[in-house]
Structure formats: structure tokens, C-alpha cells
Amino acid sequence: MNSIHDNAGKATADVSLDRLFELAEVLGRLMTHGIDAHGLTAARARLLWVLLHHGPMTQRALADALGVTPRNVTGLLDALETDGHVERVPHPTDRRATMVRLTDHGTAVVTHLREGRDVMAAALFADIPETHLAGFTATIATVTARLRGTPPAPECDGVPAPQLPR
Known part of the structure; x- marks a missing residue:
């Protein structure tokens, strides 16, 4: 049986994909370890990341940004709100909508995750x-775009x- 290391030095599509799978596995483990330390799941961390980068938004906008159903977002938000990471507040102009924003605790957690990412990036690519x-x-x-089916x-x-x- 061939391992991905048997083709070292060859630049072929199958070897590149094997390397990508290996990278995904290693990065997945590191990410899981990092978010586990904060009591988060990957889905919850991703929601916090979106709020950090895009600011407060409606639950519907969050569902769209995450590519999940509104029901799924509600479950994520319930857990994150219980843990003090996010809060739901009335929309300033649409009384039917609810805005979601990071709390100070949520901002601190996701900022810490980003700092860890930045340290890793500096070490990997220095x-x-x-x-x-x-x-x-x-x-x-x-x-990534090809895998998503997007330009x-x-x-x-x-x-x-x-x-x-x-």
C-alpha cells in the first residue's frame, strides 16, 4: 500500500490532495484543541468568529452567513448566551427583529482564539x-472555491x- 509520503517531491494533483487531507487533519486537531480549551464547539466558535468580523447582526443574517437554518442558529445562540458569550438585544429600527452581539466575555474569548491563530501563522510562515x-x-x-462550488x-x-x- 502506498502512503502519501511515497510520492515525496512529485507535484501531482493526487499527491497535492493527499497533502491537503493531511493538513486538514492536523489543523482540525489543533483547532479542536484550541476551542475545547474555551468550552466551545466548532460551530459555536465559527458563530463567534462571524460576529467578531462583521459586528452585531440579526439571527437571520447569522444563519445566512453560516449557511445553516435559523433553527440551528437558535440552538447555537441559546448555548452561547447561557455561557455569556453573546447577547440578544432588540433591533434598533425593526421591532420584529433581534440583534445578536458579542458580550465582553465573548469578545475576549474570540480575541484570544485569534491571537493564537496569529502566533501560529507567524511561526508557520515566518x-x-x-x-x-x-x-x-x-x-x-x-x-476552497472549487470545493464550495463558487467562483x-x-x-x-x-x-x-x-x-x-x-
């Missing part, structure tokens, strides 16, 4: 030439625009 990193970033953006994000100075996590 000695990689900028041109290699730009190519890697563009390739990952293209592969690649527009680029700015050769770097793909950030997208909401899926």
Missing part, C-alpha cells in the same frame, strides 16, 4: 518567501479577499 506564500494563498483560495474571491494586490468561514 521563513517562507513572500512570493511562495502569495502563491500558496492563491492556490488555497482557488481550491474564487476577487483579489487585491494578488491576495484573495477574505470570505466568511464555511
